[in-house]
Ligand SMILES: Nc1ncnc2c1ncn2[C@@H]1O[C@H](COP(=O)(O)OP(=O)(O)OP(=O)(O)O)[C@@H](O)[C@H]1O
C-alpha cells in the first residue's frame with residue numbers, strides 16, 4: 059500500500075472558503091482524506107481515528123463545494139444507528155435538514171432500488187420482506203418433499219447455507235456442483251431453487267435477496283445500471299473491511315464507469331473485520347487499489363476516542379494476530395489527563411459477575427456518569443439474560459440493542475402480520491400466522507382446504523378464502539368466523555384509503571378481534587401486551603404510509619435499533635457495538651469457551667482465533683475512559699454449573715496498561731494448566747469450558763473409535779499435542795481439542 063502525499067483539492071470555489079469551519083477541527087491527514095474528493099480513495103486506519111467522522115465531513119464538503127446535489131451521493135453505513143448518526147452529523151454541518159439522501163445500510167439502499175424496479179426481480183411494488191421466522195417457516199414447507207432428515211440437517215442450518223450463497227452473490231443457477239455441499243443429503247441447491255421460486259410466488263423476498271436481486275438487476279439491465287452510475291457522482295462506504303462479496307460486487311458495479319474515474323471513498327480497519335462468518339471478505343480491502351486504478355490510500359494514526367491505557371491494552375492484544383496490515387495508533391487526546399488502566403476482574407461465578415457489573419454501573423452512575431454512556435458488551439446473545447435480570451432487580455434502566463426486544467414479541471409480530479396482510483393481501487405467510495389468532499376454529503385441516511382451493515385457482519390464500527365463502531363452500535362456525543375476518547380486512551382497506559394508515563391499523567386490530575383476545579386474557583403479561591400494541595400504533599404515526607412503516611420494521615428487525623429518550627445503559631453483543639463509543643465499557647465473560655467461543659476452539663484453526671481477537675480489540679476500543687473486563691470461575695449452563703478458565707486474551711494484555719483484581723477466585727499467570735481445570739474434569743467428566751488438554755489425560759491413537767458431544771462418533775486420523783483430527787460419520791473431518799473427545 060502506498061501512503062498518499064497531501065494533494066491540494068482539484069478546485070475550491072471562493073464562496074466555500076468561509077464555510078470551511080467544519081474542517082478546522084480536523085488534523086492534516088483527516089483534511090487530506092476529505093479534500094481529496096475526486097478519484098478512488100481508501101482510508102485505512104485503526105479504531106477511533108475518525109474514519110466515520112471523515113466520511114461524514116466529506117459528505118458535507120462535497121455538498122458545500124457544490125460538487126454534487128444531496129441525492130447524488132451514495133453513502134453506505136453498517137447499521138441503521140450509524141446511518142441515523144451520519145444523517146444528524148451531516149445536517150448539523152450543513153445547518154439544514156437534507157432530504158432524499160441515499161444514505162443507509164446496504165440493505166436499506168437496496169430495498170429502495172428494488173422498490174423502484176421490482177419487476178426486474180419478478181416482484182410487485184408491494185413486495186414483502188420476510189423476517190427470520192417467516193423465512194424458516196417457508197423453508198420448512200419447501201423442504202418437505204425432499205424428506206430431509208432434519209435432525210441431521212435442521213432447517214436453520216440449511217438457511218445458513220442459502221444465506222452464505224446469497225452473501226456471495228450466487229443465485230441457484232450460479233451455485234456450481236462443487237459448491238453444492240453434502241448438506242441436506244446433497245439437495246441444498248435444489249431446495250434453494252425451490253425456495254426462491256416460492257418466494258416469488260408469494261411476492262416476497264428475504265433479507266439476503268435484497269442485495270442479490272439488486273446486484274442481478276444491475277448486471278442484467280445496462281440501462282438501469284447506467285442510470286445509477288450517472289446519478290451517484292460520489293460513493294462513500296463505512297466499515298469497508300466487513301463487506302461481503304455481493305456487497306462488494308454491488309459497489310463495484312455502481313462505482314466503475316467505462317473510461318471514467320470513480321469517486322469512491324471507502325474507510326475501514328482490517329483489525330476490526332469481524333463478520334467473516336457472514337461472508338465478509340477482508341480481501342476486498344486489500345484489493346482496493348487493483349479494483350480502482352489510481353487509488354490513493356490515506357492512513358490516520360491519531361486516536362481521539364480512548365485513553366492511552368485503553369489504546370495500549372488494545373494494541374498489545376491485537377499484536378498477537380499475524381494476519382495484519384499493521385498500523386500505529388497514538389492517542390490524540392490530552393496526554394496529561396490522568397487515565398485509568400484497563401481493569402480485569404475475576405469473580406467466582408457468572409451470577410456474581412452480573413451482580414458485580416450492575417453494582418459498578420450503579421456506583422459510577424451515582425458519581426455522575428450518565429447511563430447512556432455505559433455499555434455491557436457480550437460475546438454471545440445468551441449472556442444477556444443474566445444481565446437483564448440483574449439490571450431489572452437493580453432498577454437500572456437499560457436497553458437491548460440488537461432488535462430482540464420490542465419487535466420480536468409475539469403480540470407485535472401478530473399485529474405486524476395483520477398489517478402486512480392489509481398492505482399486501484397476497485402475503486400468505488402473514489395470513490397463516492394470524493388466521494387462527496384469535497381462535498377462529500381454523501386447524502391444520504381447514505388451512506389445508508384453503509390452501510388446496512387457492513392453489514387450484516392460483517390465487518393467494520386470502521382471495522381463495524373470499525372465493526370459498528362466496529361459493530358457500532365453507533360451513534358453520536368456520537364460515538361465520540372467516541366471513542367476519544374477511545369483511546374486517548376489506549372494510550379496513552377502504553378505511554386505509556380514506557383515513558390513512560394509523561386509523562386503519564387501530565381499526566383492524568379491533569375489528570379482527572385481536573385486541574379483545576388480549577383484553578380477555580387473564581395472564582399477567584396481557585396488560586403489557588396491550589401496552590405494546592398501543593406503542594406499535596404510536597410508532598406508525600412516525601411514517602407517511604403503511605408501506606414505509608413495514609419496510610422500516612423489516613430493516614430494523616434484522617439490525618440494531620431502539621429509540622432513546624431516557625438515558626439507558628446499553629446491553630448488546632460485541633458485533634453490534636461496531637463503530638460505537640461509550641465512556642465506560644463492561645466486557646464480561648472473558649473465558650475460554652465463551653470468548654474465544656467454544657466453536658472457535660473446537661474448530662481449532664488460527665483464523666477463527668484471530669477473528670475472536672479482533673472482536674476483543676473492537677470491544678476494548680469502544681471505551682473512551684474505562685474498559686472493565688470480567689471473567690468468572692464457574693458459569694451456569696443448561697447442564698448446571700461448569701468451571702471455566704480465564705480467556706487467553708487476558709494474558710495477552712500488556713501489564714503496564716492493566717490492573718488485575720480478584721474478587722473470589724485465585725488467578726495465576728497460567729491457570730490453564732492449574733488445579734481448577736482438573737477439578738472440572740473430576741466433577742463433571744465433560745466440561746463446557748475448554749482449555750489445553752491436561753497432561754496425563756487419555757492418550758489417543760490414530761484409527762481409534764471416539765465420540766464427541768457435538769459431532770458424534772468418528773475415527774481418529776491424527777494426533778497432535780492438544781488436538782485430534784477426526785473423521786466423523788457424516789464424512790466431515792475436524793480438528794478438535796482432545797479433552798472433549800472420549801474413547802468408545
Ligand atoms: N480531529 C479530531 N479532533 C477531535 N476529535 C476527533 C477528531 N477526529 C475524530 N474525533 C472524535 O473521535 C471519536 C472517534 O471518531 P470516529 O468514530 O469517527 O472513529 P472511527 O475511526 O470511525 O472509529 P471506529 O473504527 O471505531 O469506527 C469521535 O468521538 C470523533 O468525534
Ligand SMILES: [Mg+2]
Nearest residue numbers: 109110111637
Ligand atoms: Mg467508525
